[in-house]
Amino acid sequence: MSGTYDVVIIGGGMSGMMAAVALADMGRKIAVVSRGDPVCCLSTGCIDVLAAGNDPLEGIGSLPDNHPYRLVGKDTLTASLEMFRTVMSEECGAYVGDVNANRRILTPLGRHKVTCLVPATMEFADFHSDEYIHVISFNEMKDFYPNYITSRYKNSGCSIFDAGISTTMSIAERFENRQFLEAFISWLKGLDIPEGRIAIPAVLGMHFAVNVYNEISVELGRKVFEIPTLPPSMPGLRLFGGLKNALLKRGVDLYWGKEIYSVEKSGGQIEAVTLAGAGRSARVQGNAFILATGSFVSGGLHASMDAATETAFDLPVYLPGKRKSWFNDDFFAPGHAIEKSGICVDQSFRPVDSRIENLFVCGSILAFSEVMKYGCGHGMAIATGVAAANVCGELA
Amino acid sequence: MIKTDVIIIGGGSTGCGIARDLALRDIPHCLIEKGDFAAGATGACQGLLHSGGRYAVNDPEAAAECISENMILRKIGIKCVEQTGGLFVRLPGDSKRFRDMFLKSCEETGISTEVLSPSRALELVPSLSPSLEEAIKVPDCSIDPFRLCMLNITSSQKRGGEILTHNRVIDIIREHGRCVGVKVQEESTSEVREIRGKIIVNAAGAWGDNIASLAGSTVPMTLSKGSLIVTNHRLTNMVINRLRPSSDGDIIVPNEAVCLAGTTSITVTDPDSSDVDPAEVDIIATQAQQLLPEFVTTRLIRTYAGVRPLLKADGGDDRKISRSFKIMDHKNGMFSIMGGKLTTYRLMAEKISDRVMEALGLKTRCRTAELPLEGQEELSGYPLCNRLKILENIVCECELVTADEVEKVAREIGTRHIGDIQHRTRLGMGPCQGGFCTYRALGIMQETGKMTPEASMQVLREFLQRRFKGIKPALWGDQLREEQLVESICLGILGMEQGQ
Numbered sequence: 001m002s003g004t005y006d007v008v009i010i011g012g013g014m015s016g017m018m019a020a021v022a023l024a025d026m027g028r029k030i031a032v033v034s035r036g037d038p039v040c041c042l043s044t045g046c047i048d049v050l051a052a053g054n055d056p057l058e059g060i061g062s063l064p065d066n067h068p069y070r071l072v073g074k075d076t077l078t079a080s081l082e083m084f085r086t087v088m089s090e091e092c093g094a095y096v097g098d099v100n101a102n103r104r105i106l107t108p109l110g111r112h113k114v115t116c117l118v119p120a121t122m123e124f125a126d127f128h129s130d131e132y133i134h135v136i137s138f139n140e141m142k143d144f145y146p147n148y149i150t151s152r153y154k155n156s157g158c159s160i161f162d163a164g165i166s167t168t169m170s171i172a173e174r175f176e177n178r179q180f181l182e183a184f185i186s187w188l189k190g191l192d193i194p195e196g197r198i199a200i201p202a203v204l205g206m207h208f209a210v211n212v213y214n215e216i217s218v219e220l221g222r223k224v225f226e227i228p229t230l231p232p233s234m235p236g237l238r239l240f241g242g243l244k245n246a247l248l249k250r251g252v253d254l255y256w257g258k259e260i261y262s263v264e265k266s267g268g269q270i271e272a273v274t275l276a277g278a279g280r281s282a283r284v285q286g287n288a289f290i291l292a293t294g295s296f297v298s299g300g301l302h303a304s305m306d307a308a309t310e311t312a313f314d315l316p317v318y319l320p321g322k323r324k325s326w327f328n329d330d331f332f333a334p335g336h337a338i339e340k341s342g343i344c345v346d347q348s349f350r351p352v353d354s355r356i357e358n359l360f361v362c363g364s365i366l367a368f369s370e371v372m373k374y375g376c377g378h379g380m381a382i383a384t385g386v387a388a389a390n391v392c393g394e395l396a
Numbered sequence: 397m398i399k400t401d402v403i404i405i406g407g408g409s410t411g412c413g414i415a416r417d418l419a420l421r422d423i424p425h426c427l428i429e430k431g432d433f434a435a436g437a438t439g440a441c442q443g444l445l446h447s448g449g450r451y452a453v454n455d456p457e458a459a460a461e462c463i464s465e466n467m468i469l470r471k472i473g474i475k476c477v478e479q480t481g482g483l484f485v486r487l488p489g490d491s492k493r494f495r496d497m498f499l500k501s502c503e504e505t506g507i508s509t510e511v512l513s514p515s516r517a518l519e520l521v522p523s524l525s526p527s528l529e530e531a532i533k534v535p536d537c538s539i540d541p542f543r544l545c546m547l548n549i550t551s552s553q554k555r556g557g558e559i560l561t562h563n564r565v566i567d568i569i570r571e572h573g574r575c576v577g578v579k580v581q582e583e584s585t586s587e588v589r590e591i592r593g594k595i596i597v598n599a600a601g602a603w604g605d606n607i608a609s610l611a612g613s614t615v616p617m618t619l620s621k622g623s624l625i626v627t628n629h630r631l632t633n634m635v636i637n638r639l640r641p642s643s644d645g646d647i648i649v650p651n652e653a654v655c656l657a658g659t660t661s662i663t664v665t666d667p668d669s670s671d672v673d674p675a676e677v678d679i680i681a682t683q684a685q686q687l688l689p690e691f692v693t694t695r696l697i698r699t700y701a702g703v704r705p706l707l708k709a710d711g712g713d714d715r716k717i718s719r720s721f722k723i724m725d726h727k728n729g730m731f732s733i734m735g736g737k738l739t740t741y742r743l744m745a746e747k748i749s750d751r752v753m754e755a756l757g758l759k760t761r762c763r764t765a766e767l768p769l770e771g772q773e774e775l776s777g778y779p780l781c782n783r784l785k786i787l788e789n790i791v792c793e794c795e796l797v798t799a800d801e802v803e804k805v806a807r808e809i810g811t812r813h814i815g816d817i818q819h820r821t822r823l824g825m826g827p828c829q830g831g832f833c834t835y836r837a838l839g840i841m842q843e844t845g846k847m848t849p850e851a852s853m854q855v856l857r858e859f860l861q862r863r864f865k866g867i868k869p870a871l872w873g874d875q876l877r878e879e880q881l882v883e884s885i886c887l888g889i890l891g892m893e894q895g896q
Contacts, residue, residue, distance in 0.1 A: 042881070044889055109835075109853065111891035142791055142799065145839025151849030166789055228889055230832065297880045303872040305681065305692075324674050327871060331864035331883070332857070332893055338876075372887055 003253060005031045006396040007389075008273065008286035010260065010312050011300065013038035014378050015363025015385035016292030017243040018080065021087055022389035024250035028396055031284055032247060033255040033275060038240060039298050040378065044228035045202075045235025047081070047117035047382065049099060051375020056116050057099045066368040069376065071347060072383045080386035081117065081379070091242035092210055094120045106133075106199060106227050110149035113228075114375060119235050121204060121213040124197055124223040130155060132196025135227075136188070140166040143230045144201040159191050171203040172234045175212050185219045193222075202226040202234045207241055209234065255282060260312050268357040270313070288396040290388055291315075291343070291351075292363040292381075300365040301341060308341055313359065315351045318344050318367040335373030342367035349388040358395070362388035398558055398591040400426040402752055403578055405565055405607050406599035407431075408438035409738050412545040413745030413764070414597055415552035415559070420767065421753065421760040426558035426591055428565055428580055432816050433545040436601045436667075438738060439819075440702025442624055442658050443651040444635060445469060445477055445537035446739040449484055449509075450642060451719055452501035453494070458719035459505045461740045466535060468742065468765045475772040476543040480650055482536025482635030483517060485687055486529045490640050498532065498639060509534055521632045523688045536635035538651050541738055542819050543775070550771035562813065563589075568596065568610040568730070575611050575729040584812050595752050598732040602667035602703040613726045616708035617734050618717060621669050621701050623676040624658035625870055628695035628827050631655050631688050638687060642715045644676075645683030648691075653795075653826070657684040657691070661714040664703060672699040672869040681870070695874040697827055698866045707735040723748050731755075791840070792833040794826020802837050806844045814838060814855055829867060831882035834859050835890070860886060 007023050009016045012034025020030050049056035050069070057078065060069040069077065078099055085095050097103060097117035104112040105125035118125065127133065132155045135146040139162040146158045161184060163171045174180045188198070204226060205212040217224045228235055247254065258277035263270060272285040293300030293312055301317060302309050308317045319341050320326070326338040344352045344367045349360040362384035364371050371377045402418055404411050407429025418425045429435065448462030470477045486495055502509045510533040517531035518524055524531070549559055562583040569577040569590070577592035598615070600607045608615040630650045638646035648657045660676045677699055685691040709717045721736030721744050731751055736744045746762045753759065789799040805811070805820045814834060817823055823837055824830030838852040847855070864879075871879055886892045 039881075043884075048888075107889060107891040109856075109890040109892065110849075113888070113891040140789060140799065142789065142836055145836075145842060147842045147849040148839065148853065230835065230885060230889060233889070295880070296877050297884070299877070303876050305678070305872050323872065327864075327868050329865070329868075331861050332887075334887075334893060336883075372883060375888075377884075377888065 002283045003031060004285040005029045005253070006286065007288045007290060007392055008033065008284050009290040009292060010273070011292035011294060011298070011363065012254070012256065013292060013294050013298060013363060014040045014243075014381035016290065017247060018084060018382045018385035019290050019292060019362060019389040020247050020252050021243070021250065022083065022386045023393050024247070024252050026393045028393060031253045031255060031286070033258055033260070033273070033284065035259045035299060036257060039294060041236045041240045042231040042233060043236040043239070043378065044113065044115070044233060045119050045239045046105065046113070046115040046122065046228070047084070047095065047097070047378040048114070048375045049077075049081070049116035049379030051102065051114040054102055055100050056102060056379070063374065064368065067374070068366045068369050068380055068384050071345070071349065072387045076387050076390070077379070077383045080383045083386060084382050085117065087246045088242050091245050092208060093238055093242040094210060096120055096123045106149065108144055108148065108201065108227055108229055110152035116379060119226070119238065120210050121202070121226040121235070122228070124225040125227070127197055129153060132156065132194055134159065134193045134196060134198050136161060136198060136200045138163045138166070138171055138201070138203070141168070141171065141201065142166050143168055149199070157193070161187055168201070168203055168229055168234060169232050172206050175203060175205040176208065181212060181215065185216060188216070188220060197223045197225065199225055199227050201229050206234065207238060209238055255284065258282065263313060265356070268355055270356055270359055288358040288360065288392045290392060291359060291361045291365065292385060293365055295342065295364040295371070310343060310365070313356070315343050316353050318342060335370055339370045339372055340368050342369060348391045349384070360388040360392045397589065398426055400424045400558060400591065400593045401595065401756065402426075403428065403591055403593035403596045404599055405578070405597065406601055406603070407433045407545065407561060408436050408599065408601050409434070409541060409545055409741035410601070410733060410736065410744050411599040412548035413741045414599060414749055415557050416548040417745045417749040417762060417764050418752070419552040419555040419557050420763045421749065422555070423752070423756070423758070424556065425552070426560065426593065427552065428563050428578065428591070429561045430564040430583070432561055432813065432819055433549065434542045434819070436603070437702045437704055438541045438545060438601075440700055441541055441738050442647060442649050442656050443538055443541060444647065444649045444739070445539040446737065447482060447534040447536045448505055448507050449482070449498070449502060449534040449536065450637060450647075452505050452507060453497050454641065454716070455718050455720070456501060456505055458737070459501070459507065461720065461743055462737065463505060463507045463535070465740050465743050466537065469539070469739070470537055472765070472768045473539075473544060473547065473772070474768070475775045476540045476547060476769070478538040480536065480538050480634050482534045482637060483512070483521065483531040484534060484637045484639040485517070485524060485531045486639040487525060487686060488527055488529060490529070490638070494641060495532075495639055502534070507534055521634050521636065523631050523690055524636070525687060525689055532639065536637070538635065538649050539738065540651070547769040547771050551769070554770060565607060565610065570611060570728070573728060594729070595755055596730040597748060597752065598730060602705040604705060604732055604734055606667070608726070608730070608732055611726065611728060611730055613728070613730065615724060615732045615734055618706045618709045618714060619664050619667060619669075620704040620706050620714040621662045621664045622659035622704060623672045623680065623699060623701040624656050625677060625680050625684075625696050626698045626700070627655040627657065627691070628697050629653060631690060631694060636687050638683070645680035648684055648687060654697070657681070663714055667703050669703055670701050672701050672866070674869045677870045693873070695827070696870040697829055697875055699869045700866055705734050723751055725751065791836040792821075792823040792826070794828055795822040795824075797821045797823040797833070799840055802840050803844055806841050806846050810846060812847055812851070814859055817841070828878060828882065829863055830859065831863070831878070831885070857892065860892075
């Protein structure tokens with residue numbers, strides 16, 4: 001498989017996929033190249049926009065000047081999140097929330113995570129601590145221990161359902177079976193749970209969770225919500241599944257399980273990349289390229305003993321000093337310096353010092369994004385993806 | 397109050413060895429350890445059962461002890477010794493004169509050697525640097541120090557030995573100038589108990605002087621910190637030594653699924669020193685890479701450091717201090733033992749137990765060299781096939797530990813310590829270093845009722861902090877990816893950031 005495109009996007013994570021959606025909607029012919037399924041599959045599926053403060057949209061004004069959000073601006077951020085919500089609701093994965101207000105959702109450790117947009121199945125996860133919650137768990141489920149939650153909330157209870165299997169994905173799969181769902185609902189009804197909310201680990205179906213969730217909520221007449229779990233995380237997988245489907249609907253070509261092994265350049269332009277992977281190699285030609293390969297976790301950046309490299313085009317990488325200074329001593333202290341590493345870009349998302357004119361960079365590979373420190377993971381990916389697509393779409 | 401004959405302070409290899417030795421001589425005893433077994437130098441060593449080759453040239457006395465103990469331990473401890481064999485590798489530029497001295501000293505000490513051509517050495521260990529000049533084969537082995545301690549303790553427990561882990565000696569009771577007992581404090585309940593005995597044996601390793609000072613005595617020692625790196629997988633199936641005078645970073649030992657590369661030698665004053673400096677990591681990694689070139693791209697999963705309790709030096713290089721041991725009679729009912737190696741732990745236990753017998757006026761002889769370690773038949777041993785038989789409800793995917801195993805250990809030893817579970821099951825010892833499975837193990841421990849959920853949350857925090865301390869000095873490459881993933885799980889999913 002080979003092809004010629006208006007824009008070739010390297011990286012199939014949140015940022016790359018949203019850039020692809022934006023460009024496809026502008027009528028461009030797009031390819032997305034990815035080494036494999038992205039790290040958003042491992043996430044809670046929630047869209048963290050900016051965790052510090054109550055109002056993420058206002059908050060971006062107080063970020064350092066070199067933070068990628070400052071390049072994006074408030075209008076594009078709002079518009080990109082709106083685009084994301086529209087796409088996801090078309091894919092049976094509606095999101096709720098408001099870019100002007102953070103919400104707190106319950107974690108599997110009984111703590112809170114601050115986030116902004118959440119899957120509809122988590123709409124009621126932000127609750128008052130004096131309200132009764134009833135936690136549902138599954139027999140021998142290995143990634144969920146309700147005691148962590150019930151011990152922190154005096155006004156709570158817990159019941160355990162035997163799903164006949166103990167892993168997150170297998171339980172989620174069973175929820176797509178009608179008989180199983182009905183048995184679960186009738187068991188829940190029989191529990192005689194006091195007035196309050198019902199919390200269930202995020203296993204309510206693989207792809208059609210909203211339907212499963214709605215049915216349970218309606219049948220019980222209660223506020224029900226999902227609690228995100230450790231990977232494999234169903235809300236993360238649903239998020240990826242929804243976006244991937246949106247790309248396929250828009251006629252985007254996906255080169256999955258492939259990575260770049262050579263780059264053809266001419267003057268200040270990248271002309272084509274050759275991809276290697278299982279099966280045949282492919283030559284993908286494009287007028288413009290978007291780099292959205294993510295940071296270290298996704299493999300966009302690679303650190304050696306004392307240096308860092310960018311793995312697709314060997315772009316210059318900003319690194320905050322020597323290895324000794326990469327990490328704080330305290331694991332839990334927000335903001336290890338290494339998080340600042342990445343690719344520095346100009347106002348139009350082109351990498352500085354690279355002399356390539358048709359390459360744009362977005363997502364967590366951007367320098368100074370400090371995703372963990374600011375709690376801005378998916379939000380920053382979506383916003384910079386769409387912003388880079390806007391610039392690139394005018395040219396391609 | 398507990399009454400016994402001999403009080404052993406320290407649950408490292410020496411203390412555990414003494415407990416077994418006395419048990420086999422039918423002497424009532426009580427062992428006290430402030431943490432878990434092997435919590436000091438024993439557990440932080442390189443897991444090398446020395447052939448003695450490393451000491452043959454400069455420290456023949458220690459070398460002779462090593463080879464004779466090596467031959468005994470491989471017989472009595474088949475389930476904790478892996479007979480890997482070892483190579484002393486000479487690289488371009490390494491002294492040929494030293495090589496000749498090495499061969500001669502080994503012969504004099506009784507260490508068998510075989511000189512191998514580069515091609516023969518590469519057949520045995522294909523990952524060796526192809527530029528090697530030659531290699532000398534010696535009978536080095538790999539040994540599991542934690543399992544060794546547990547097996548020694550089994551013999552003691554079978555014969556009524558009292559074993560108190562997580563108990564700290566806070567005072568030594570003296571009457572008329574003689575030590576007659578100790579006061580110990582339990583770690584989590586802070587309960588203080590008195591233990592009375594006829595003889596006290598101070599086998600506290602690096603903490604030996606702290607213990608002796610409780611009885612108004614001193615134990616002269618030089619404390620030397622050694623740092624090590626754990627690789628993600630085995631790079632060699634034989635122990636690899638550099639053929640040159642002992643220096644930093646010149647040994648790589650295969651141990652179960654990983655390799656341990658080390659060490660450094662830095663004089664310290666605090667027996668609790670456990671910080672690994674990134675500069676030490678650089679030295680070890682650079683040296684290891686000369687022996688095994690692929691070390692440079694290998695994923696490193698952790699670093700750790702231990703403090704060697706060496707005999708007192710008069711200044712100068714810690715490497716030059718003899719690795720032999722000494723027994724001190726404080727003439728007040730207390731004996732101290734210092735120096736030595738994990739390899740010679742049994743001999744050390746034998747010699748000090750002989751002194752104890754003499755002091756008690758008894759004559760039963762030592763049998764620890766003849767009898768196999770007890771409890772080995774129940775051990776599955778490492779081979780993966782043994783673990784694959786039990787693929788039900790795995791909570792630690794790296795080391796294939798099941799929920800049932802975690803629950804069983806938690807119930808049996810009634811522990812509140814996640815480390816105790818890890819030592820006994822290998823949970824969290826693999827590539828994720830407990831990043832995923834500790835949350836699960838603590839969830840299971842809550843359900844057994846041994847630990848409150850509040851306590852387990854605190855334990856999880858402390859565990860992650862300790863884990864990070866070990867990982868941080870060697871954090872690059874693939875391990876950095878893993879680390880950022882674990883960070884995003886802890887902060888992004890579980891919500892463990894500060895201030896909550």
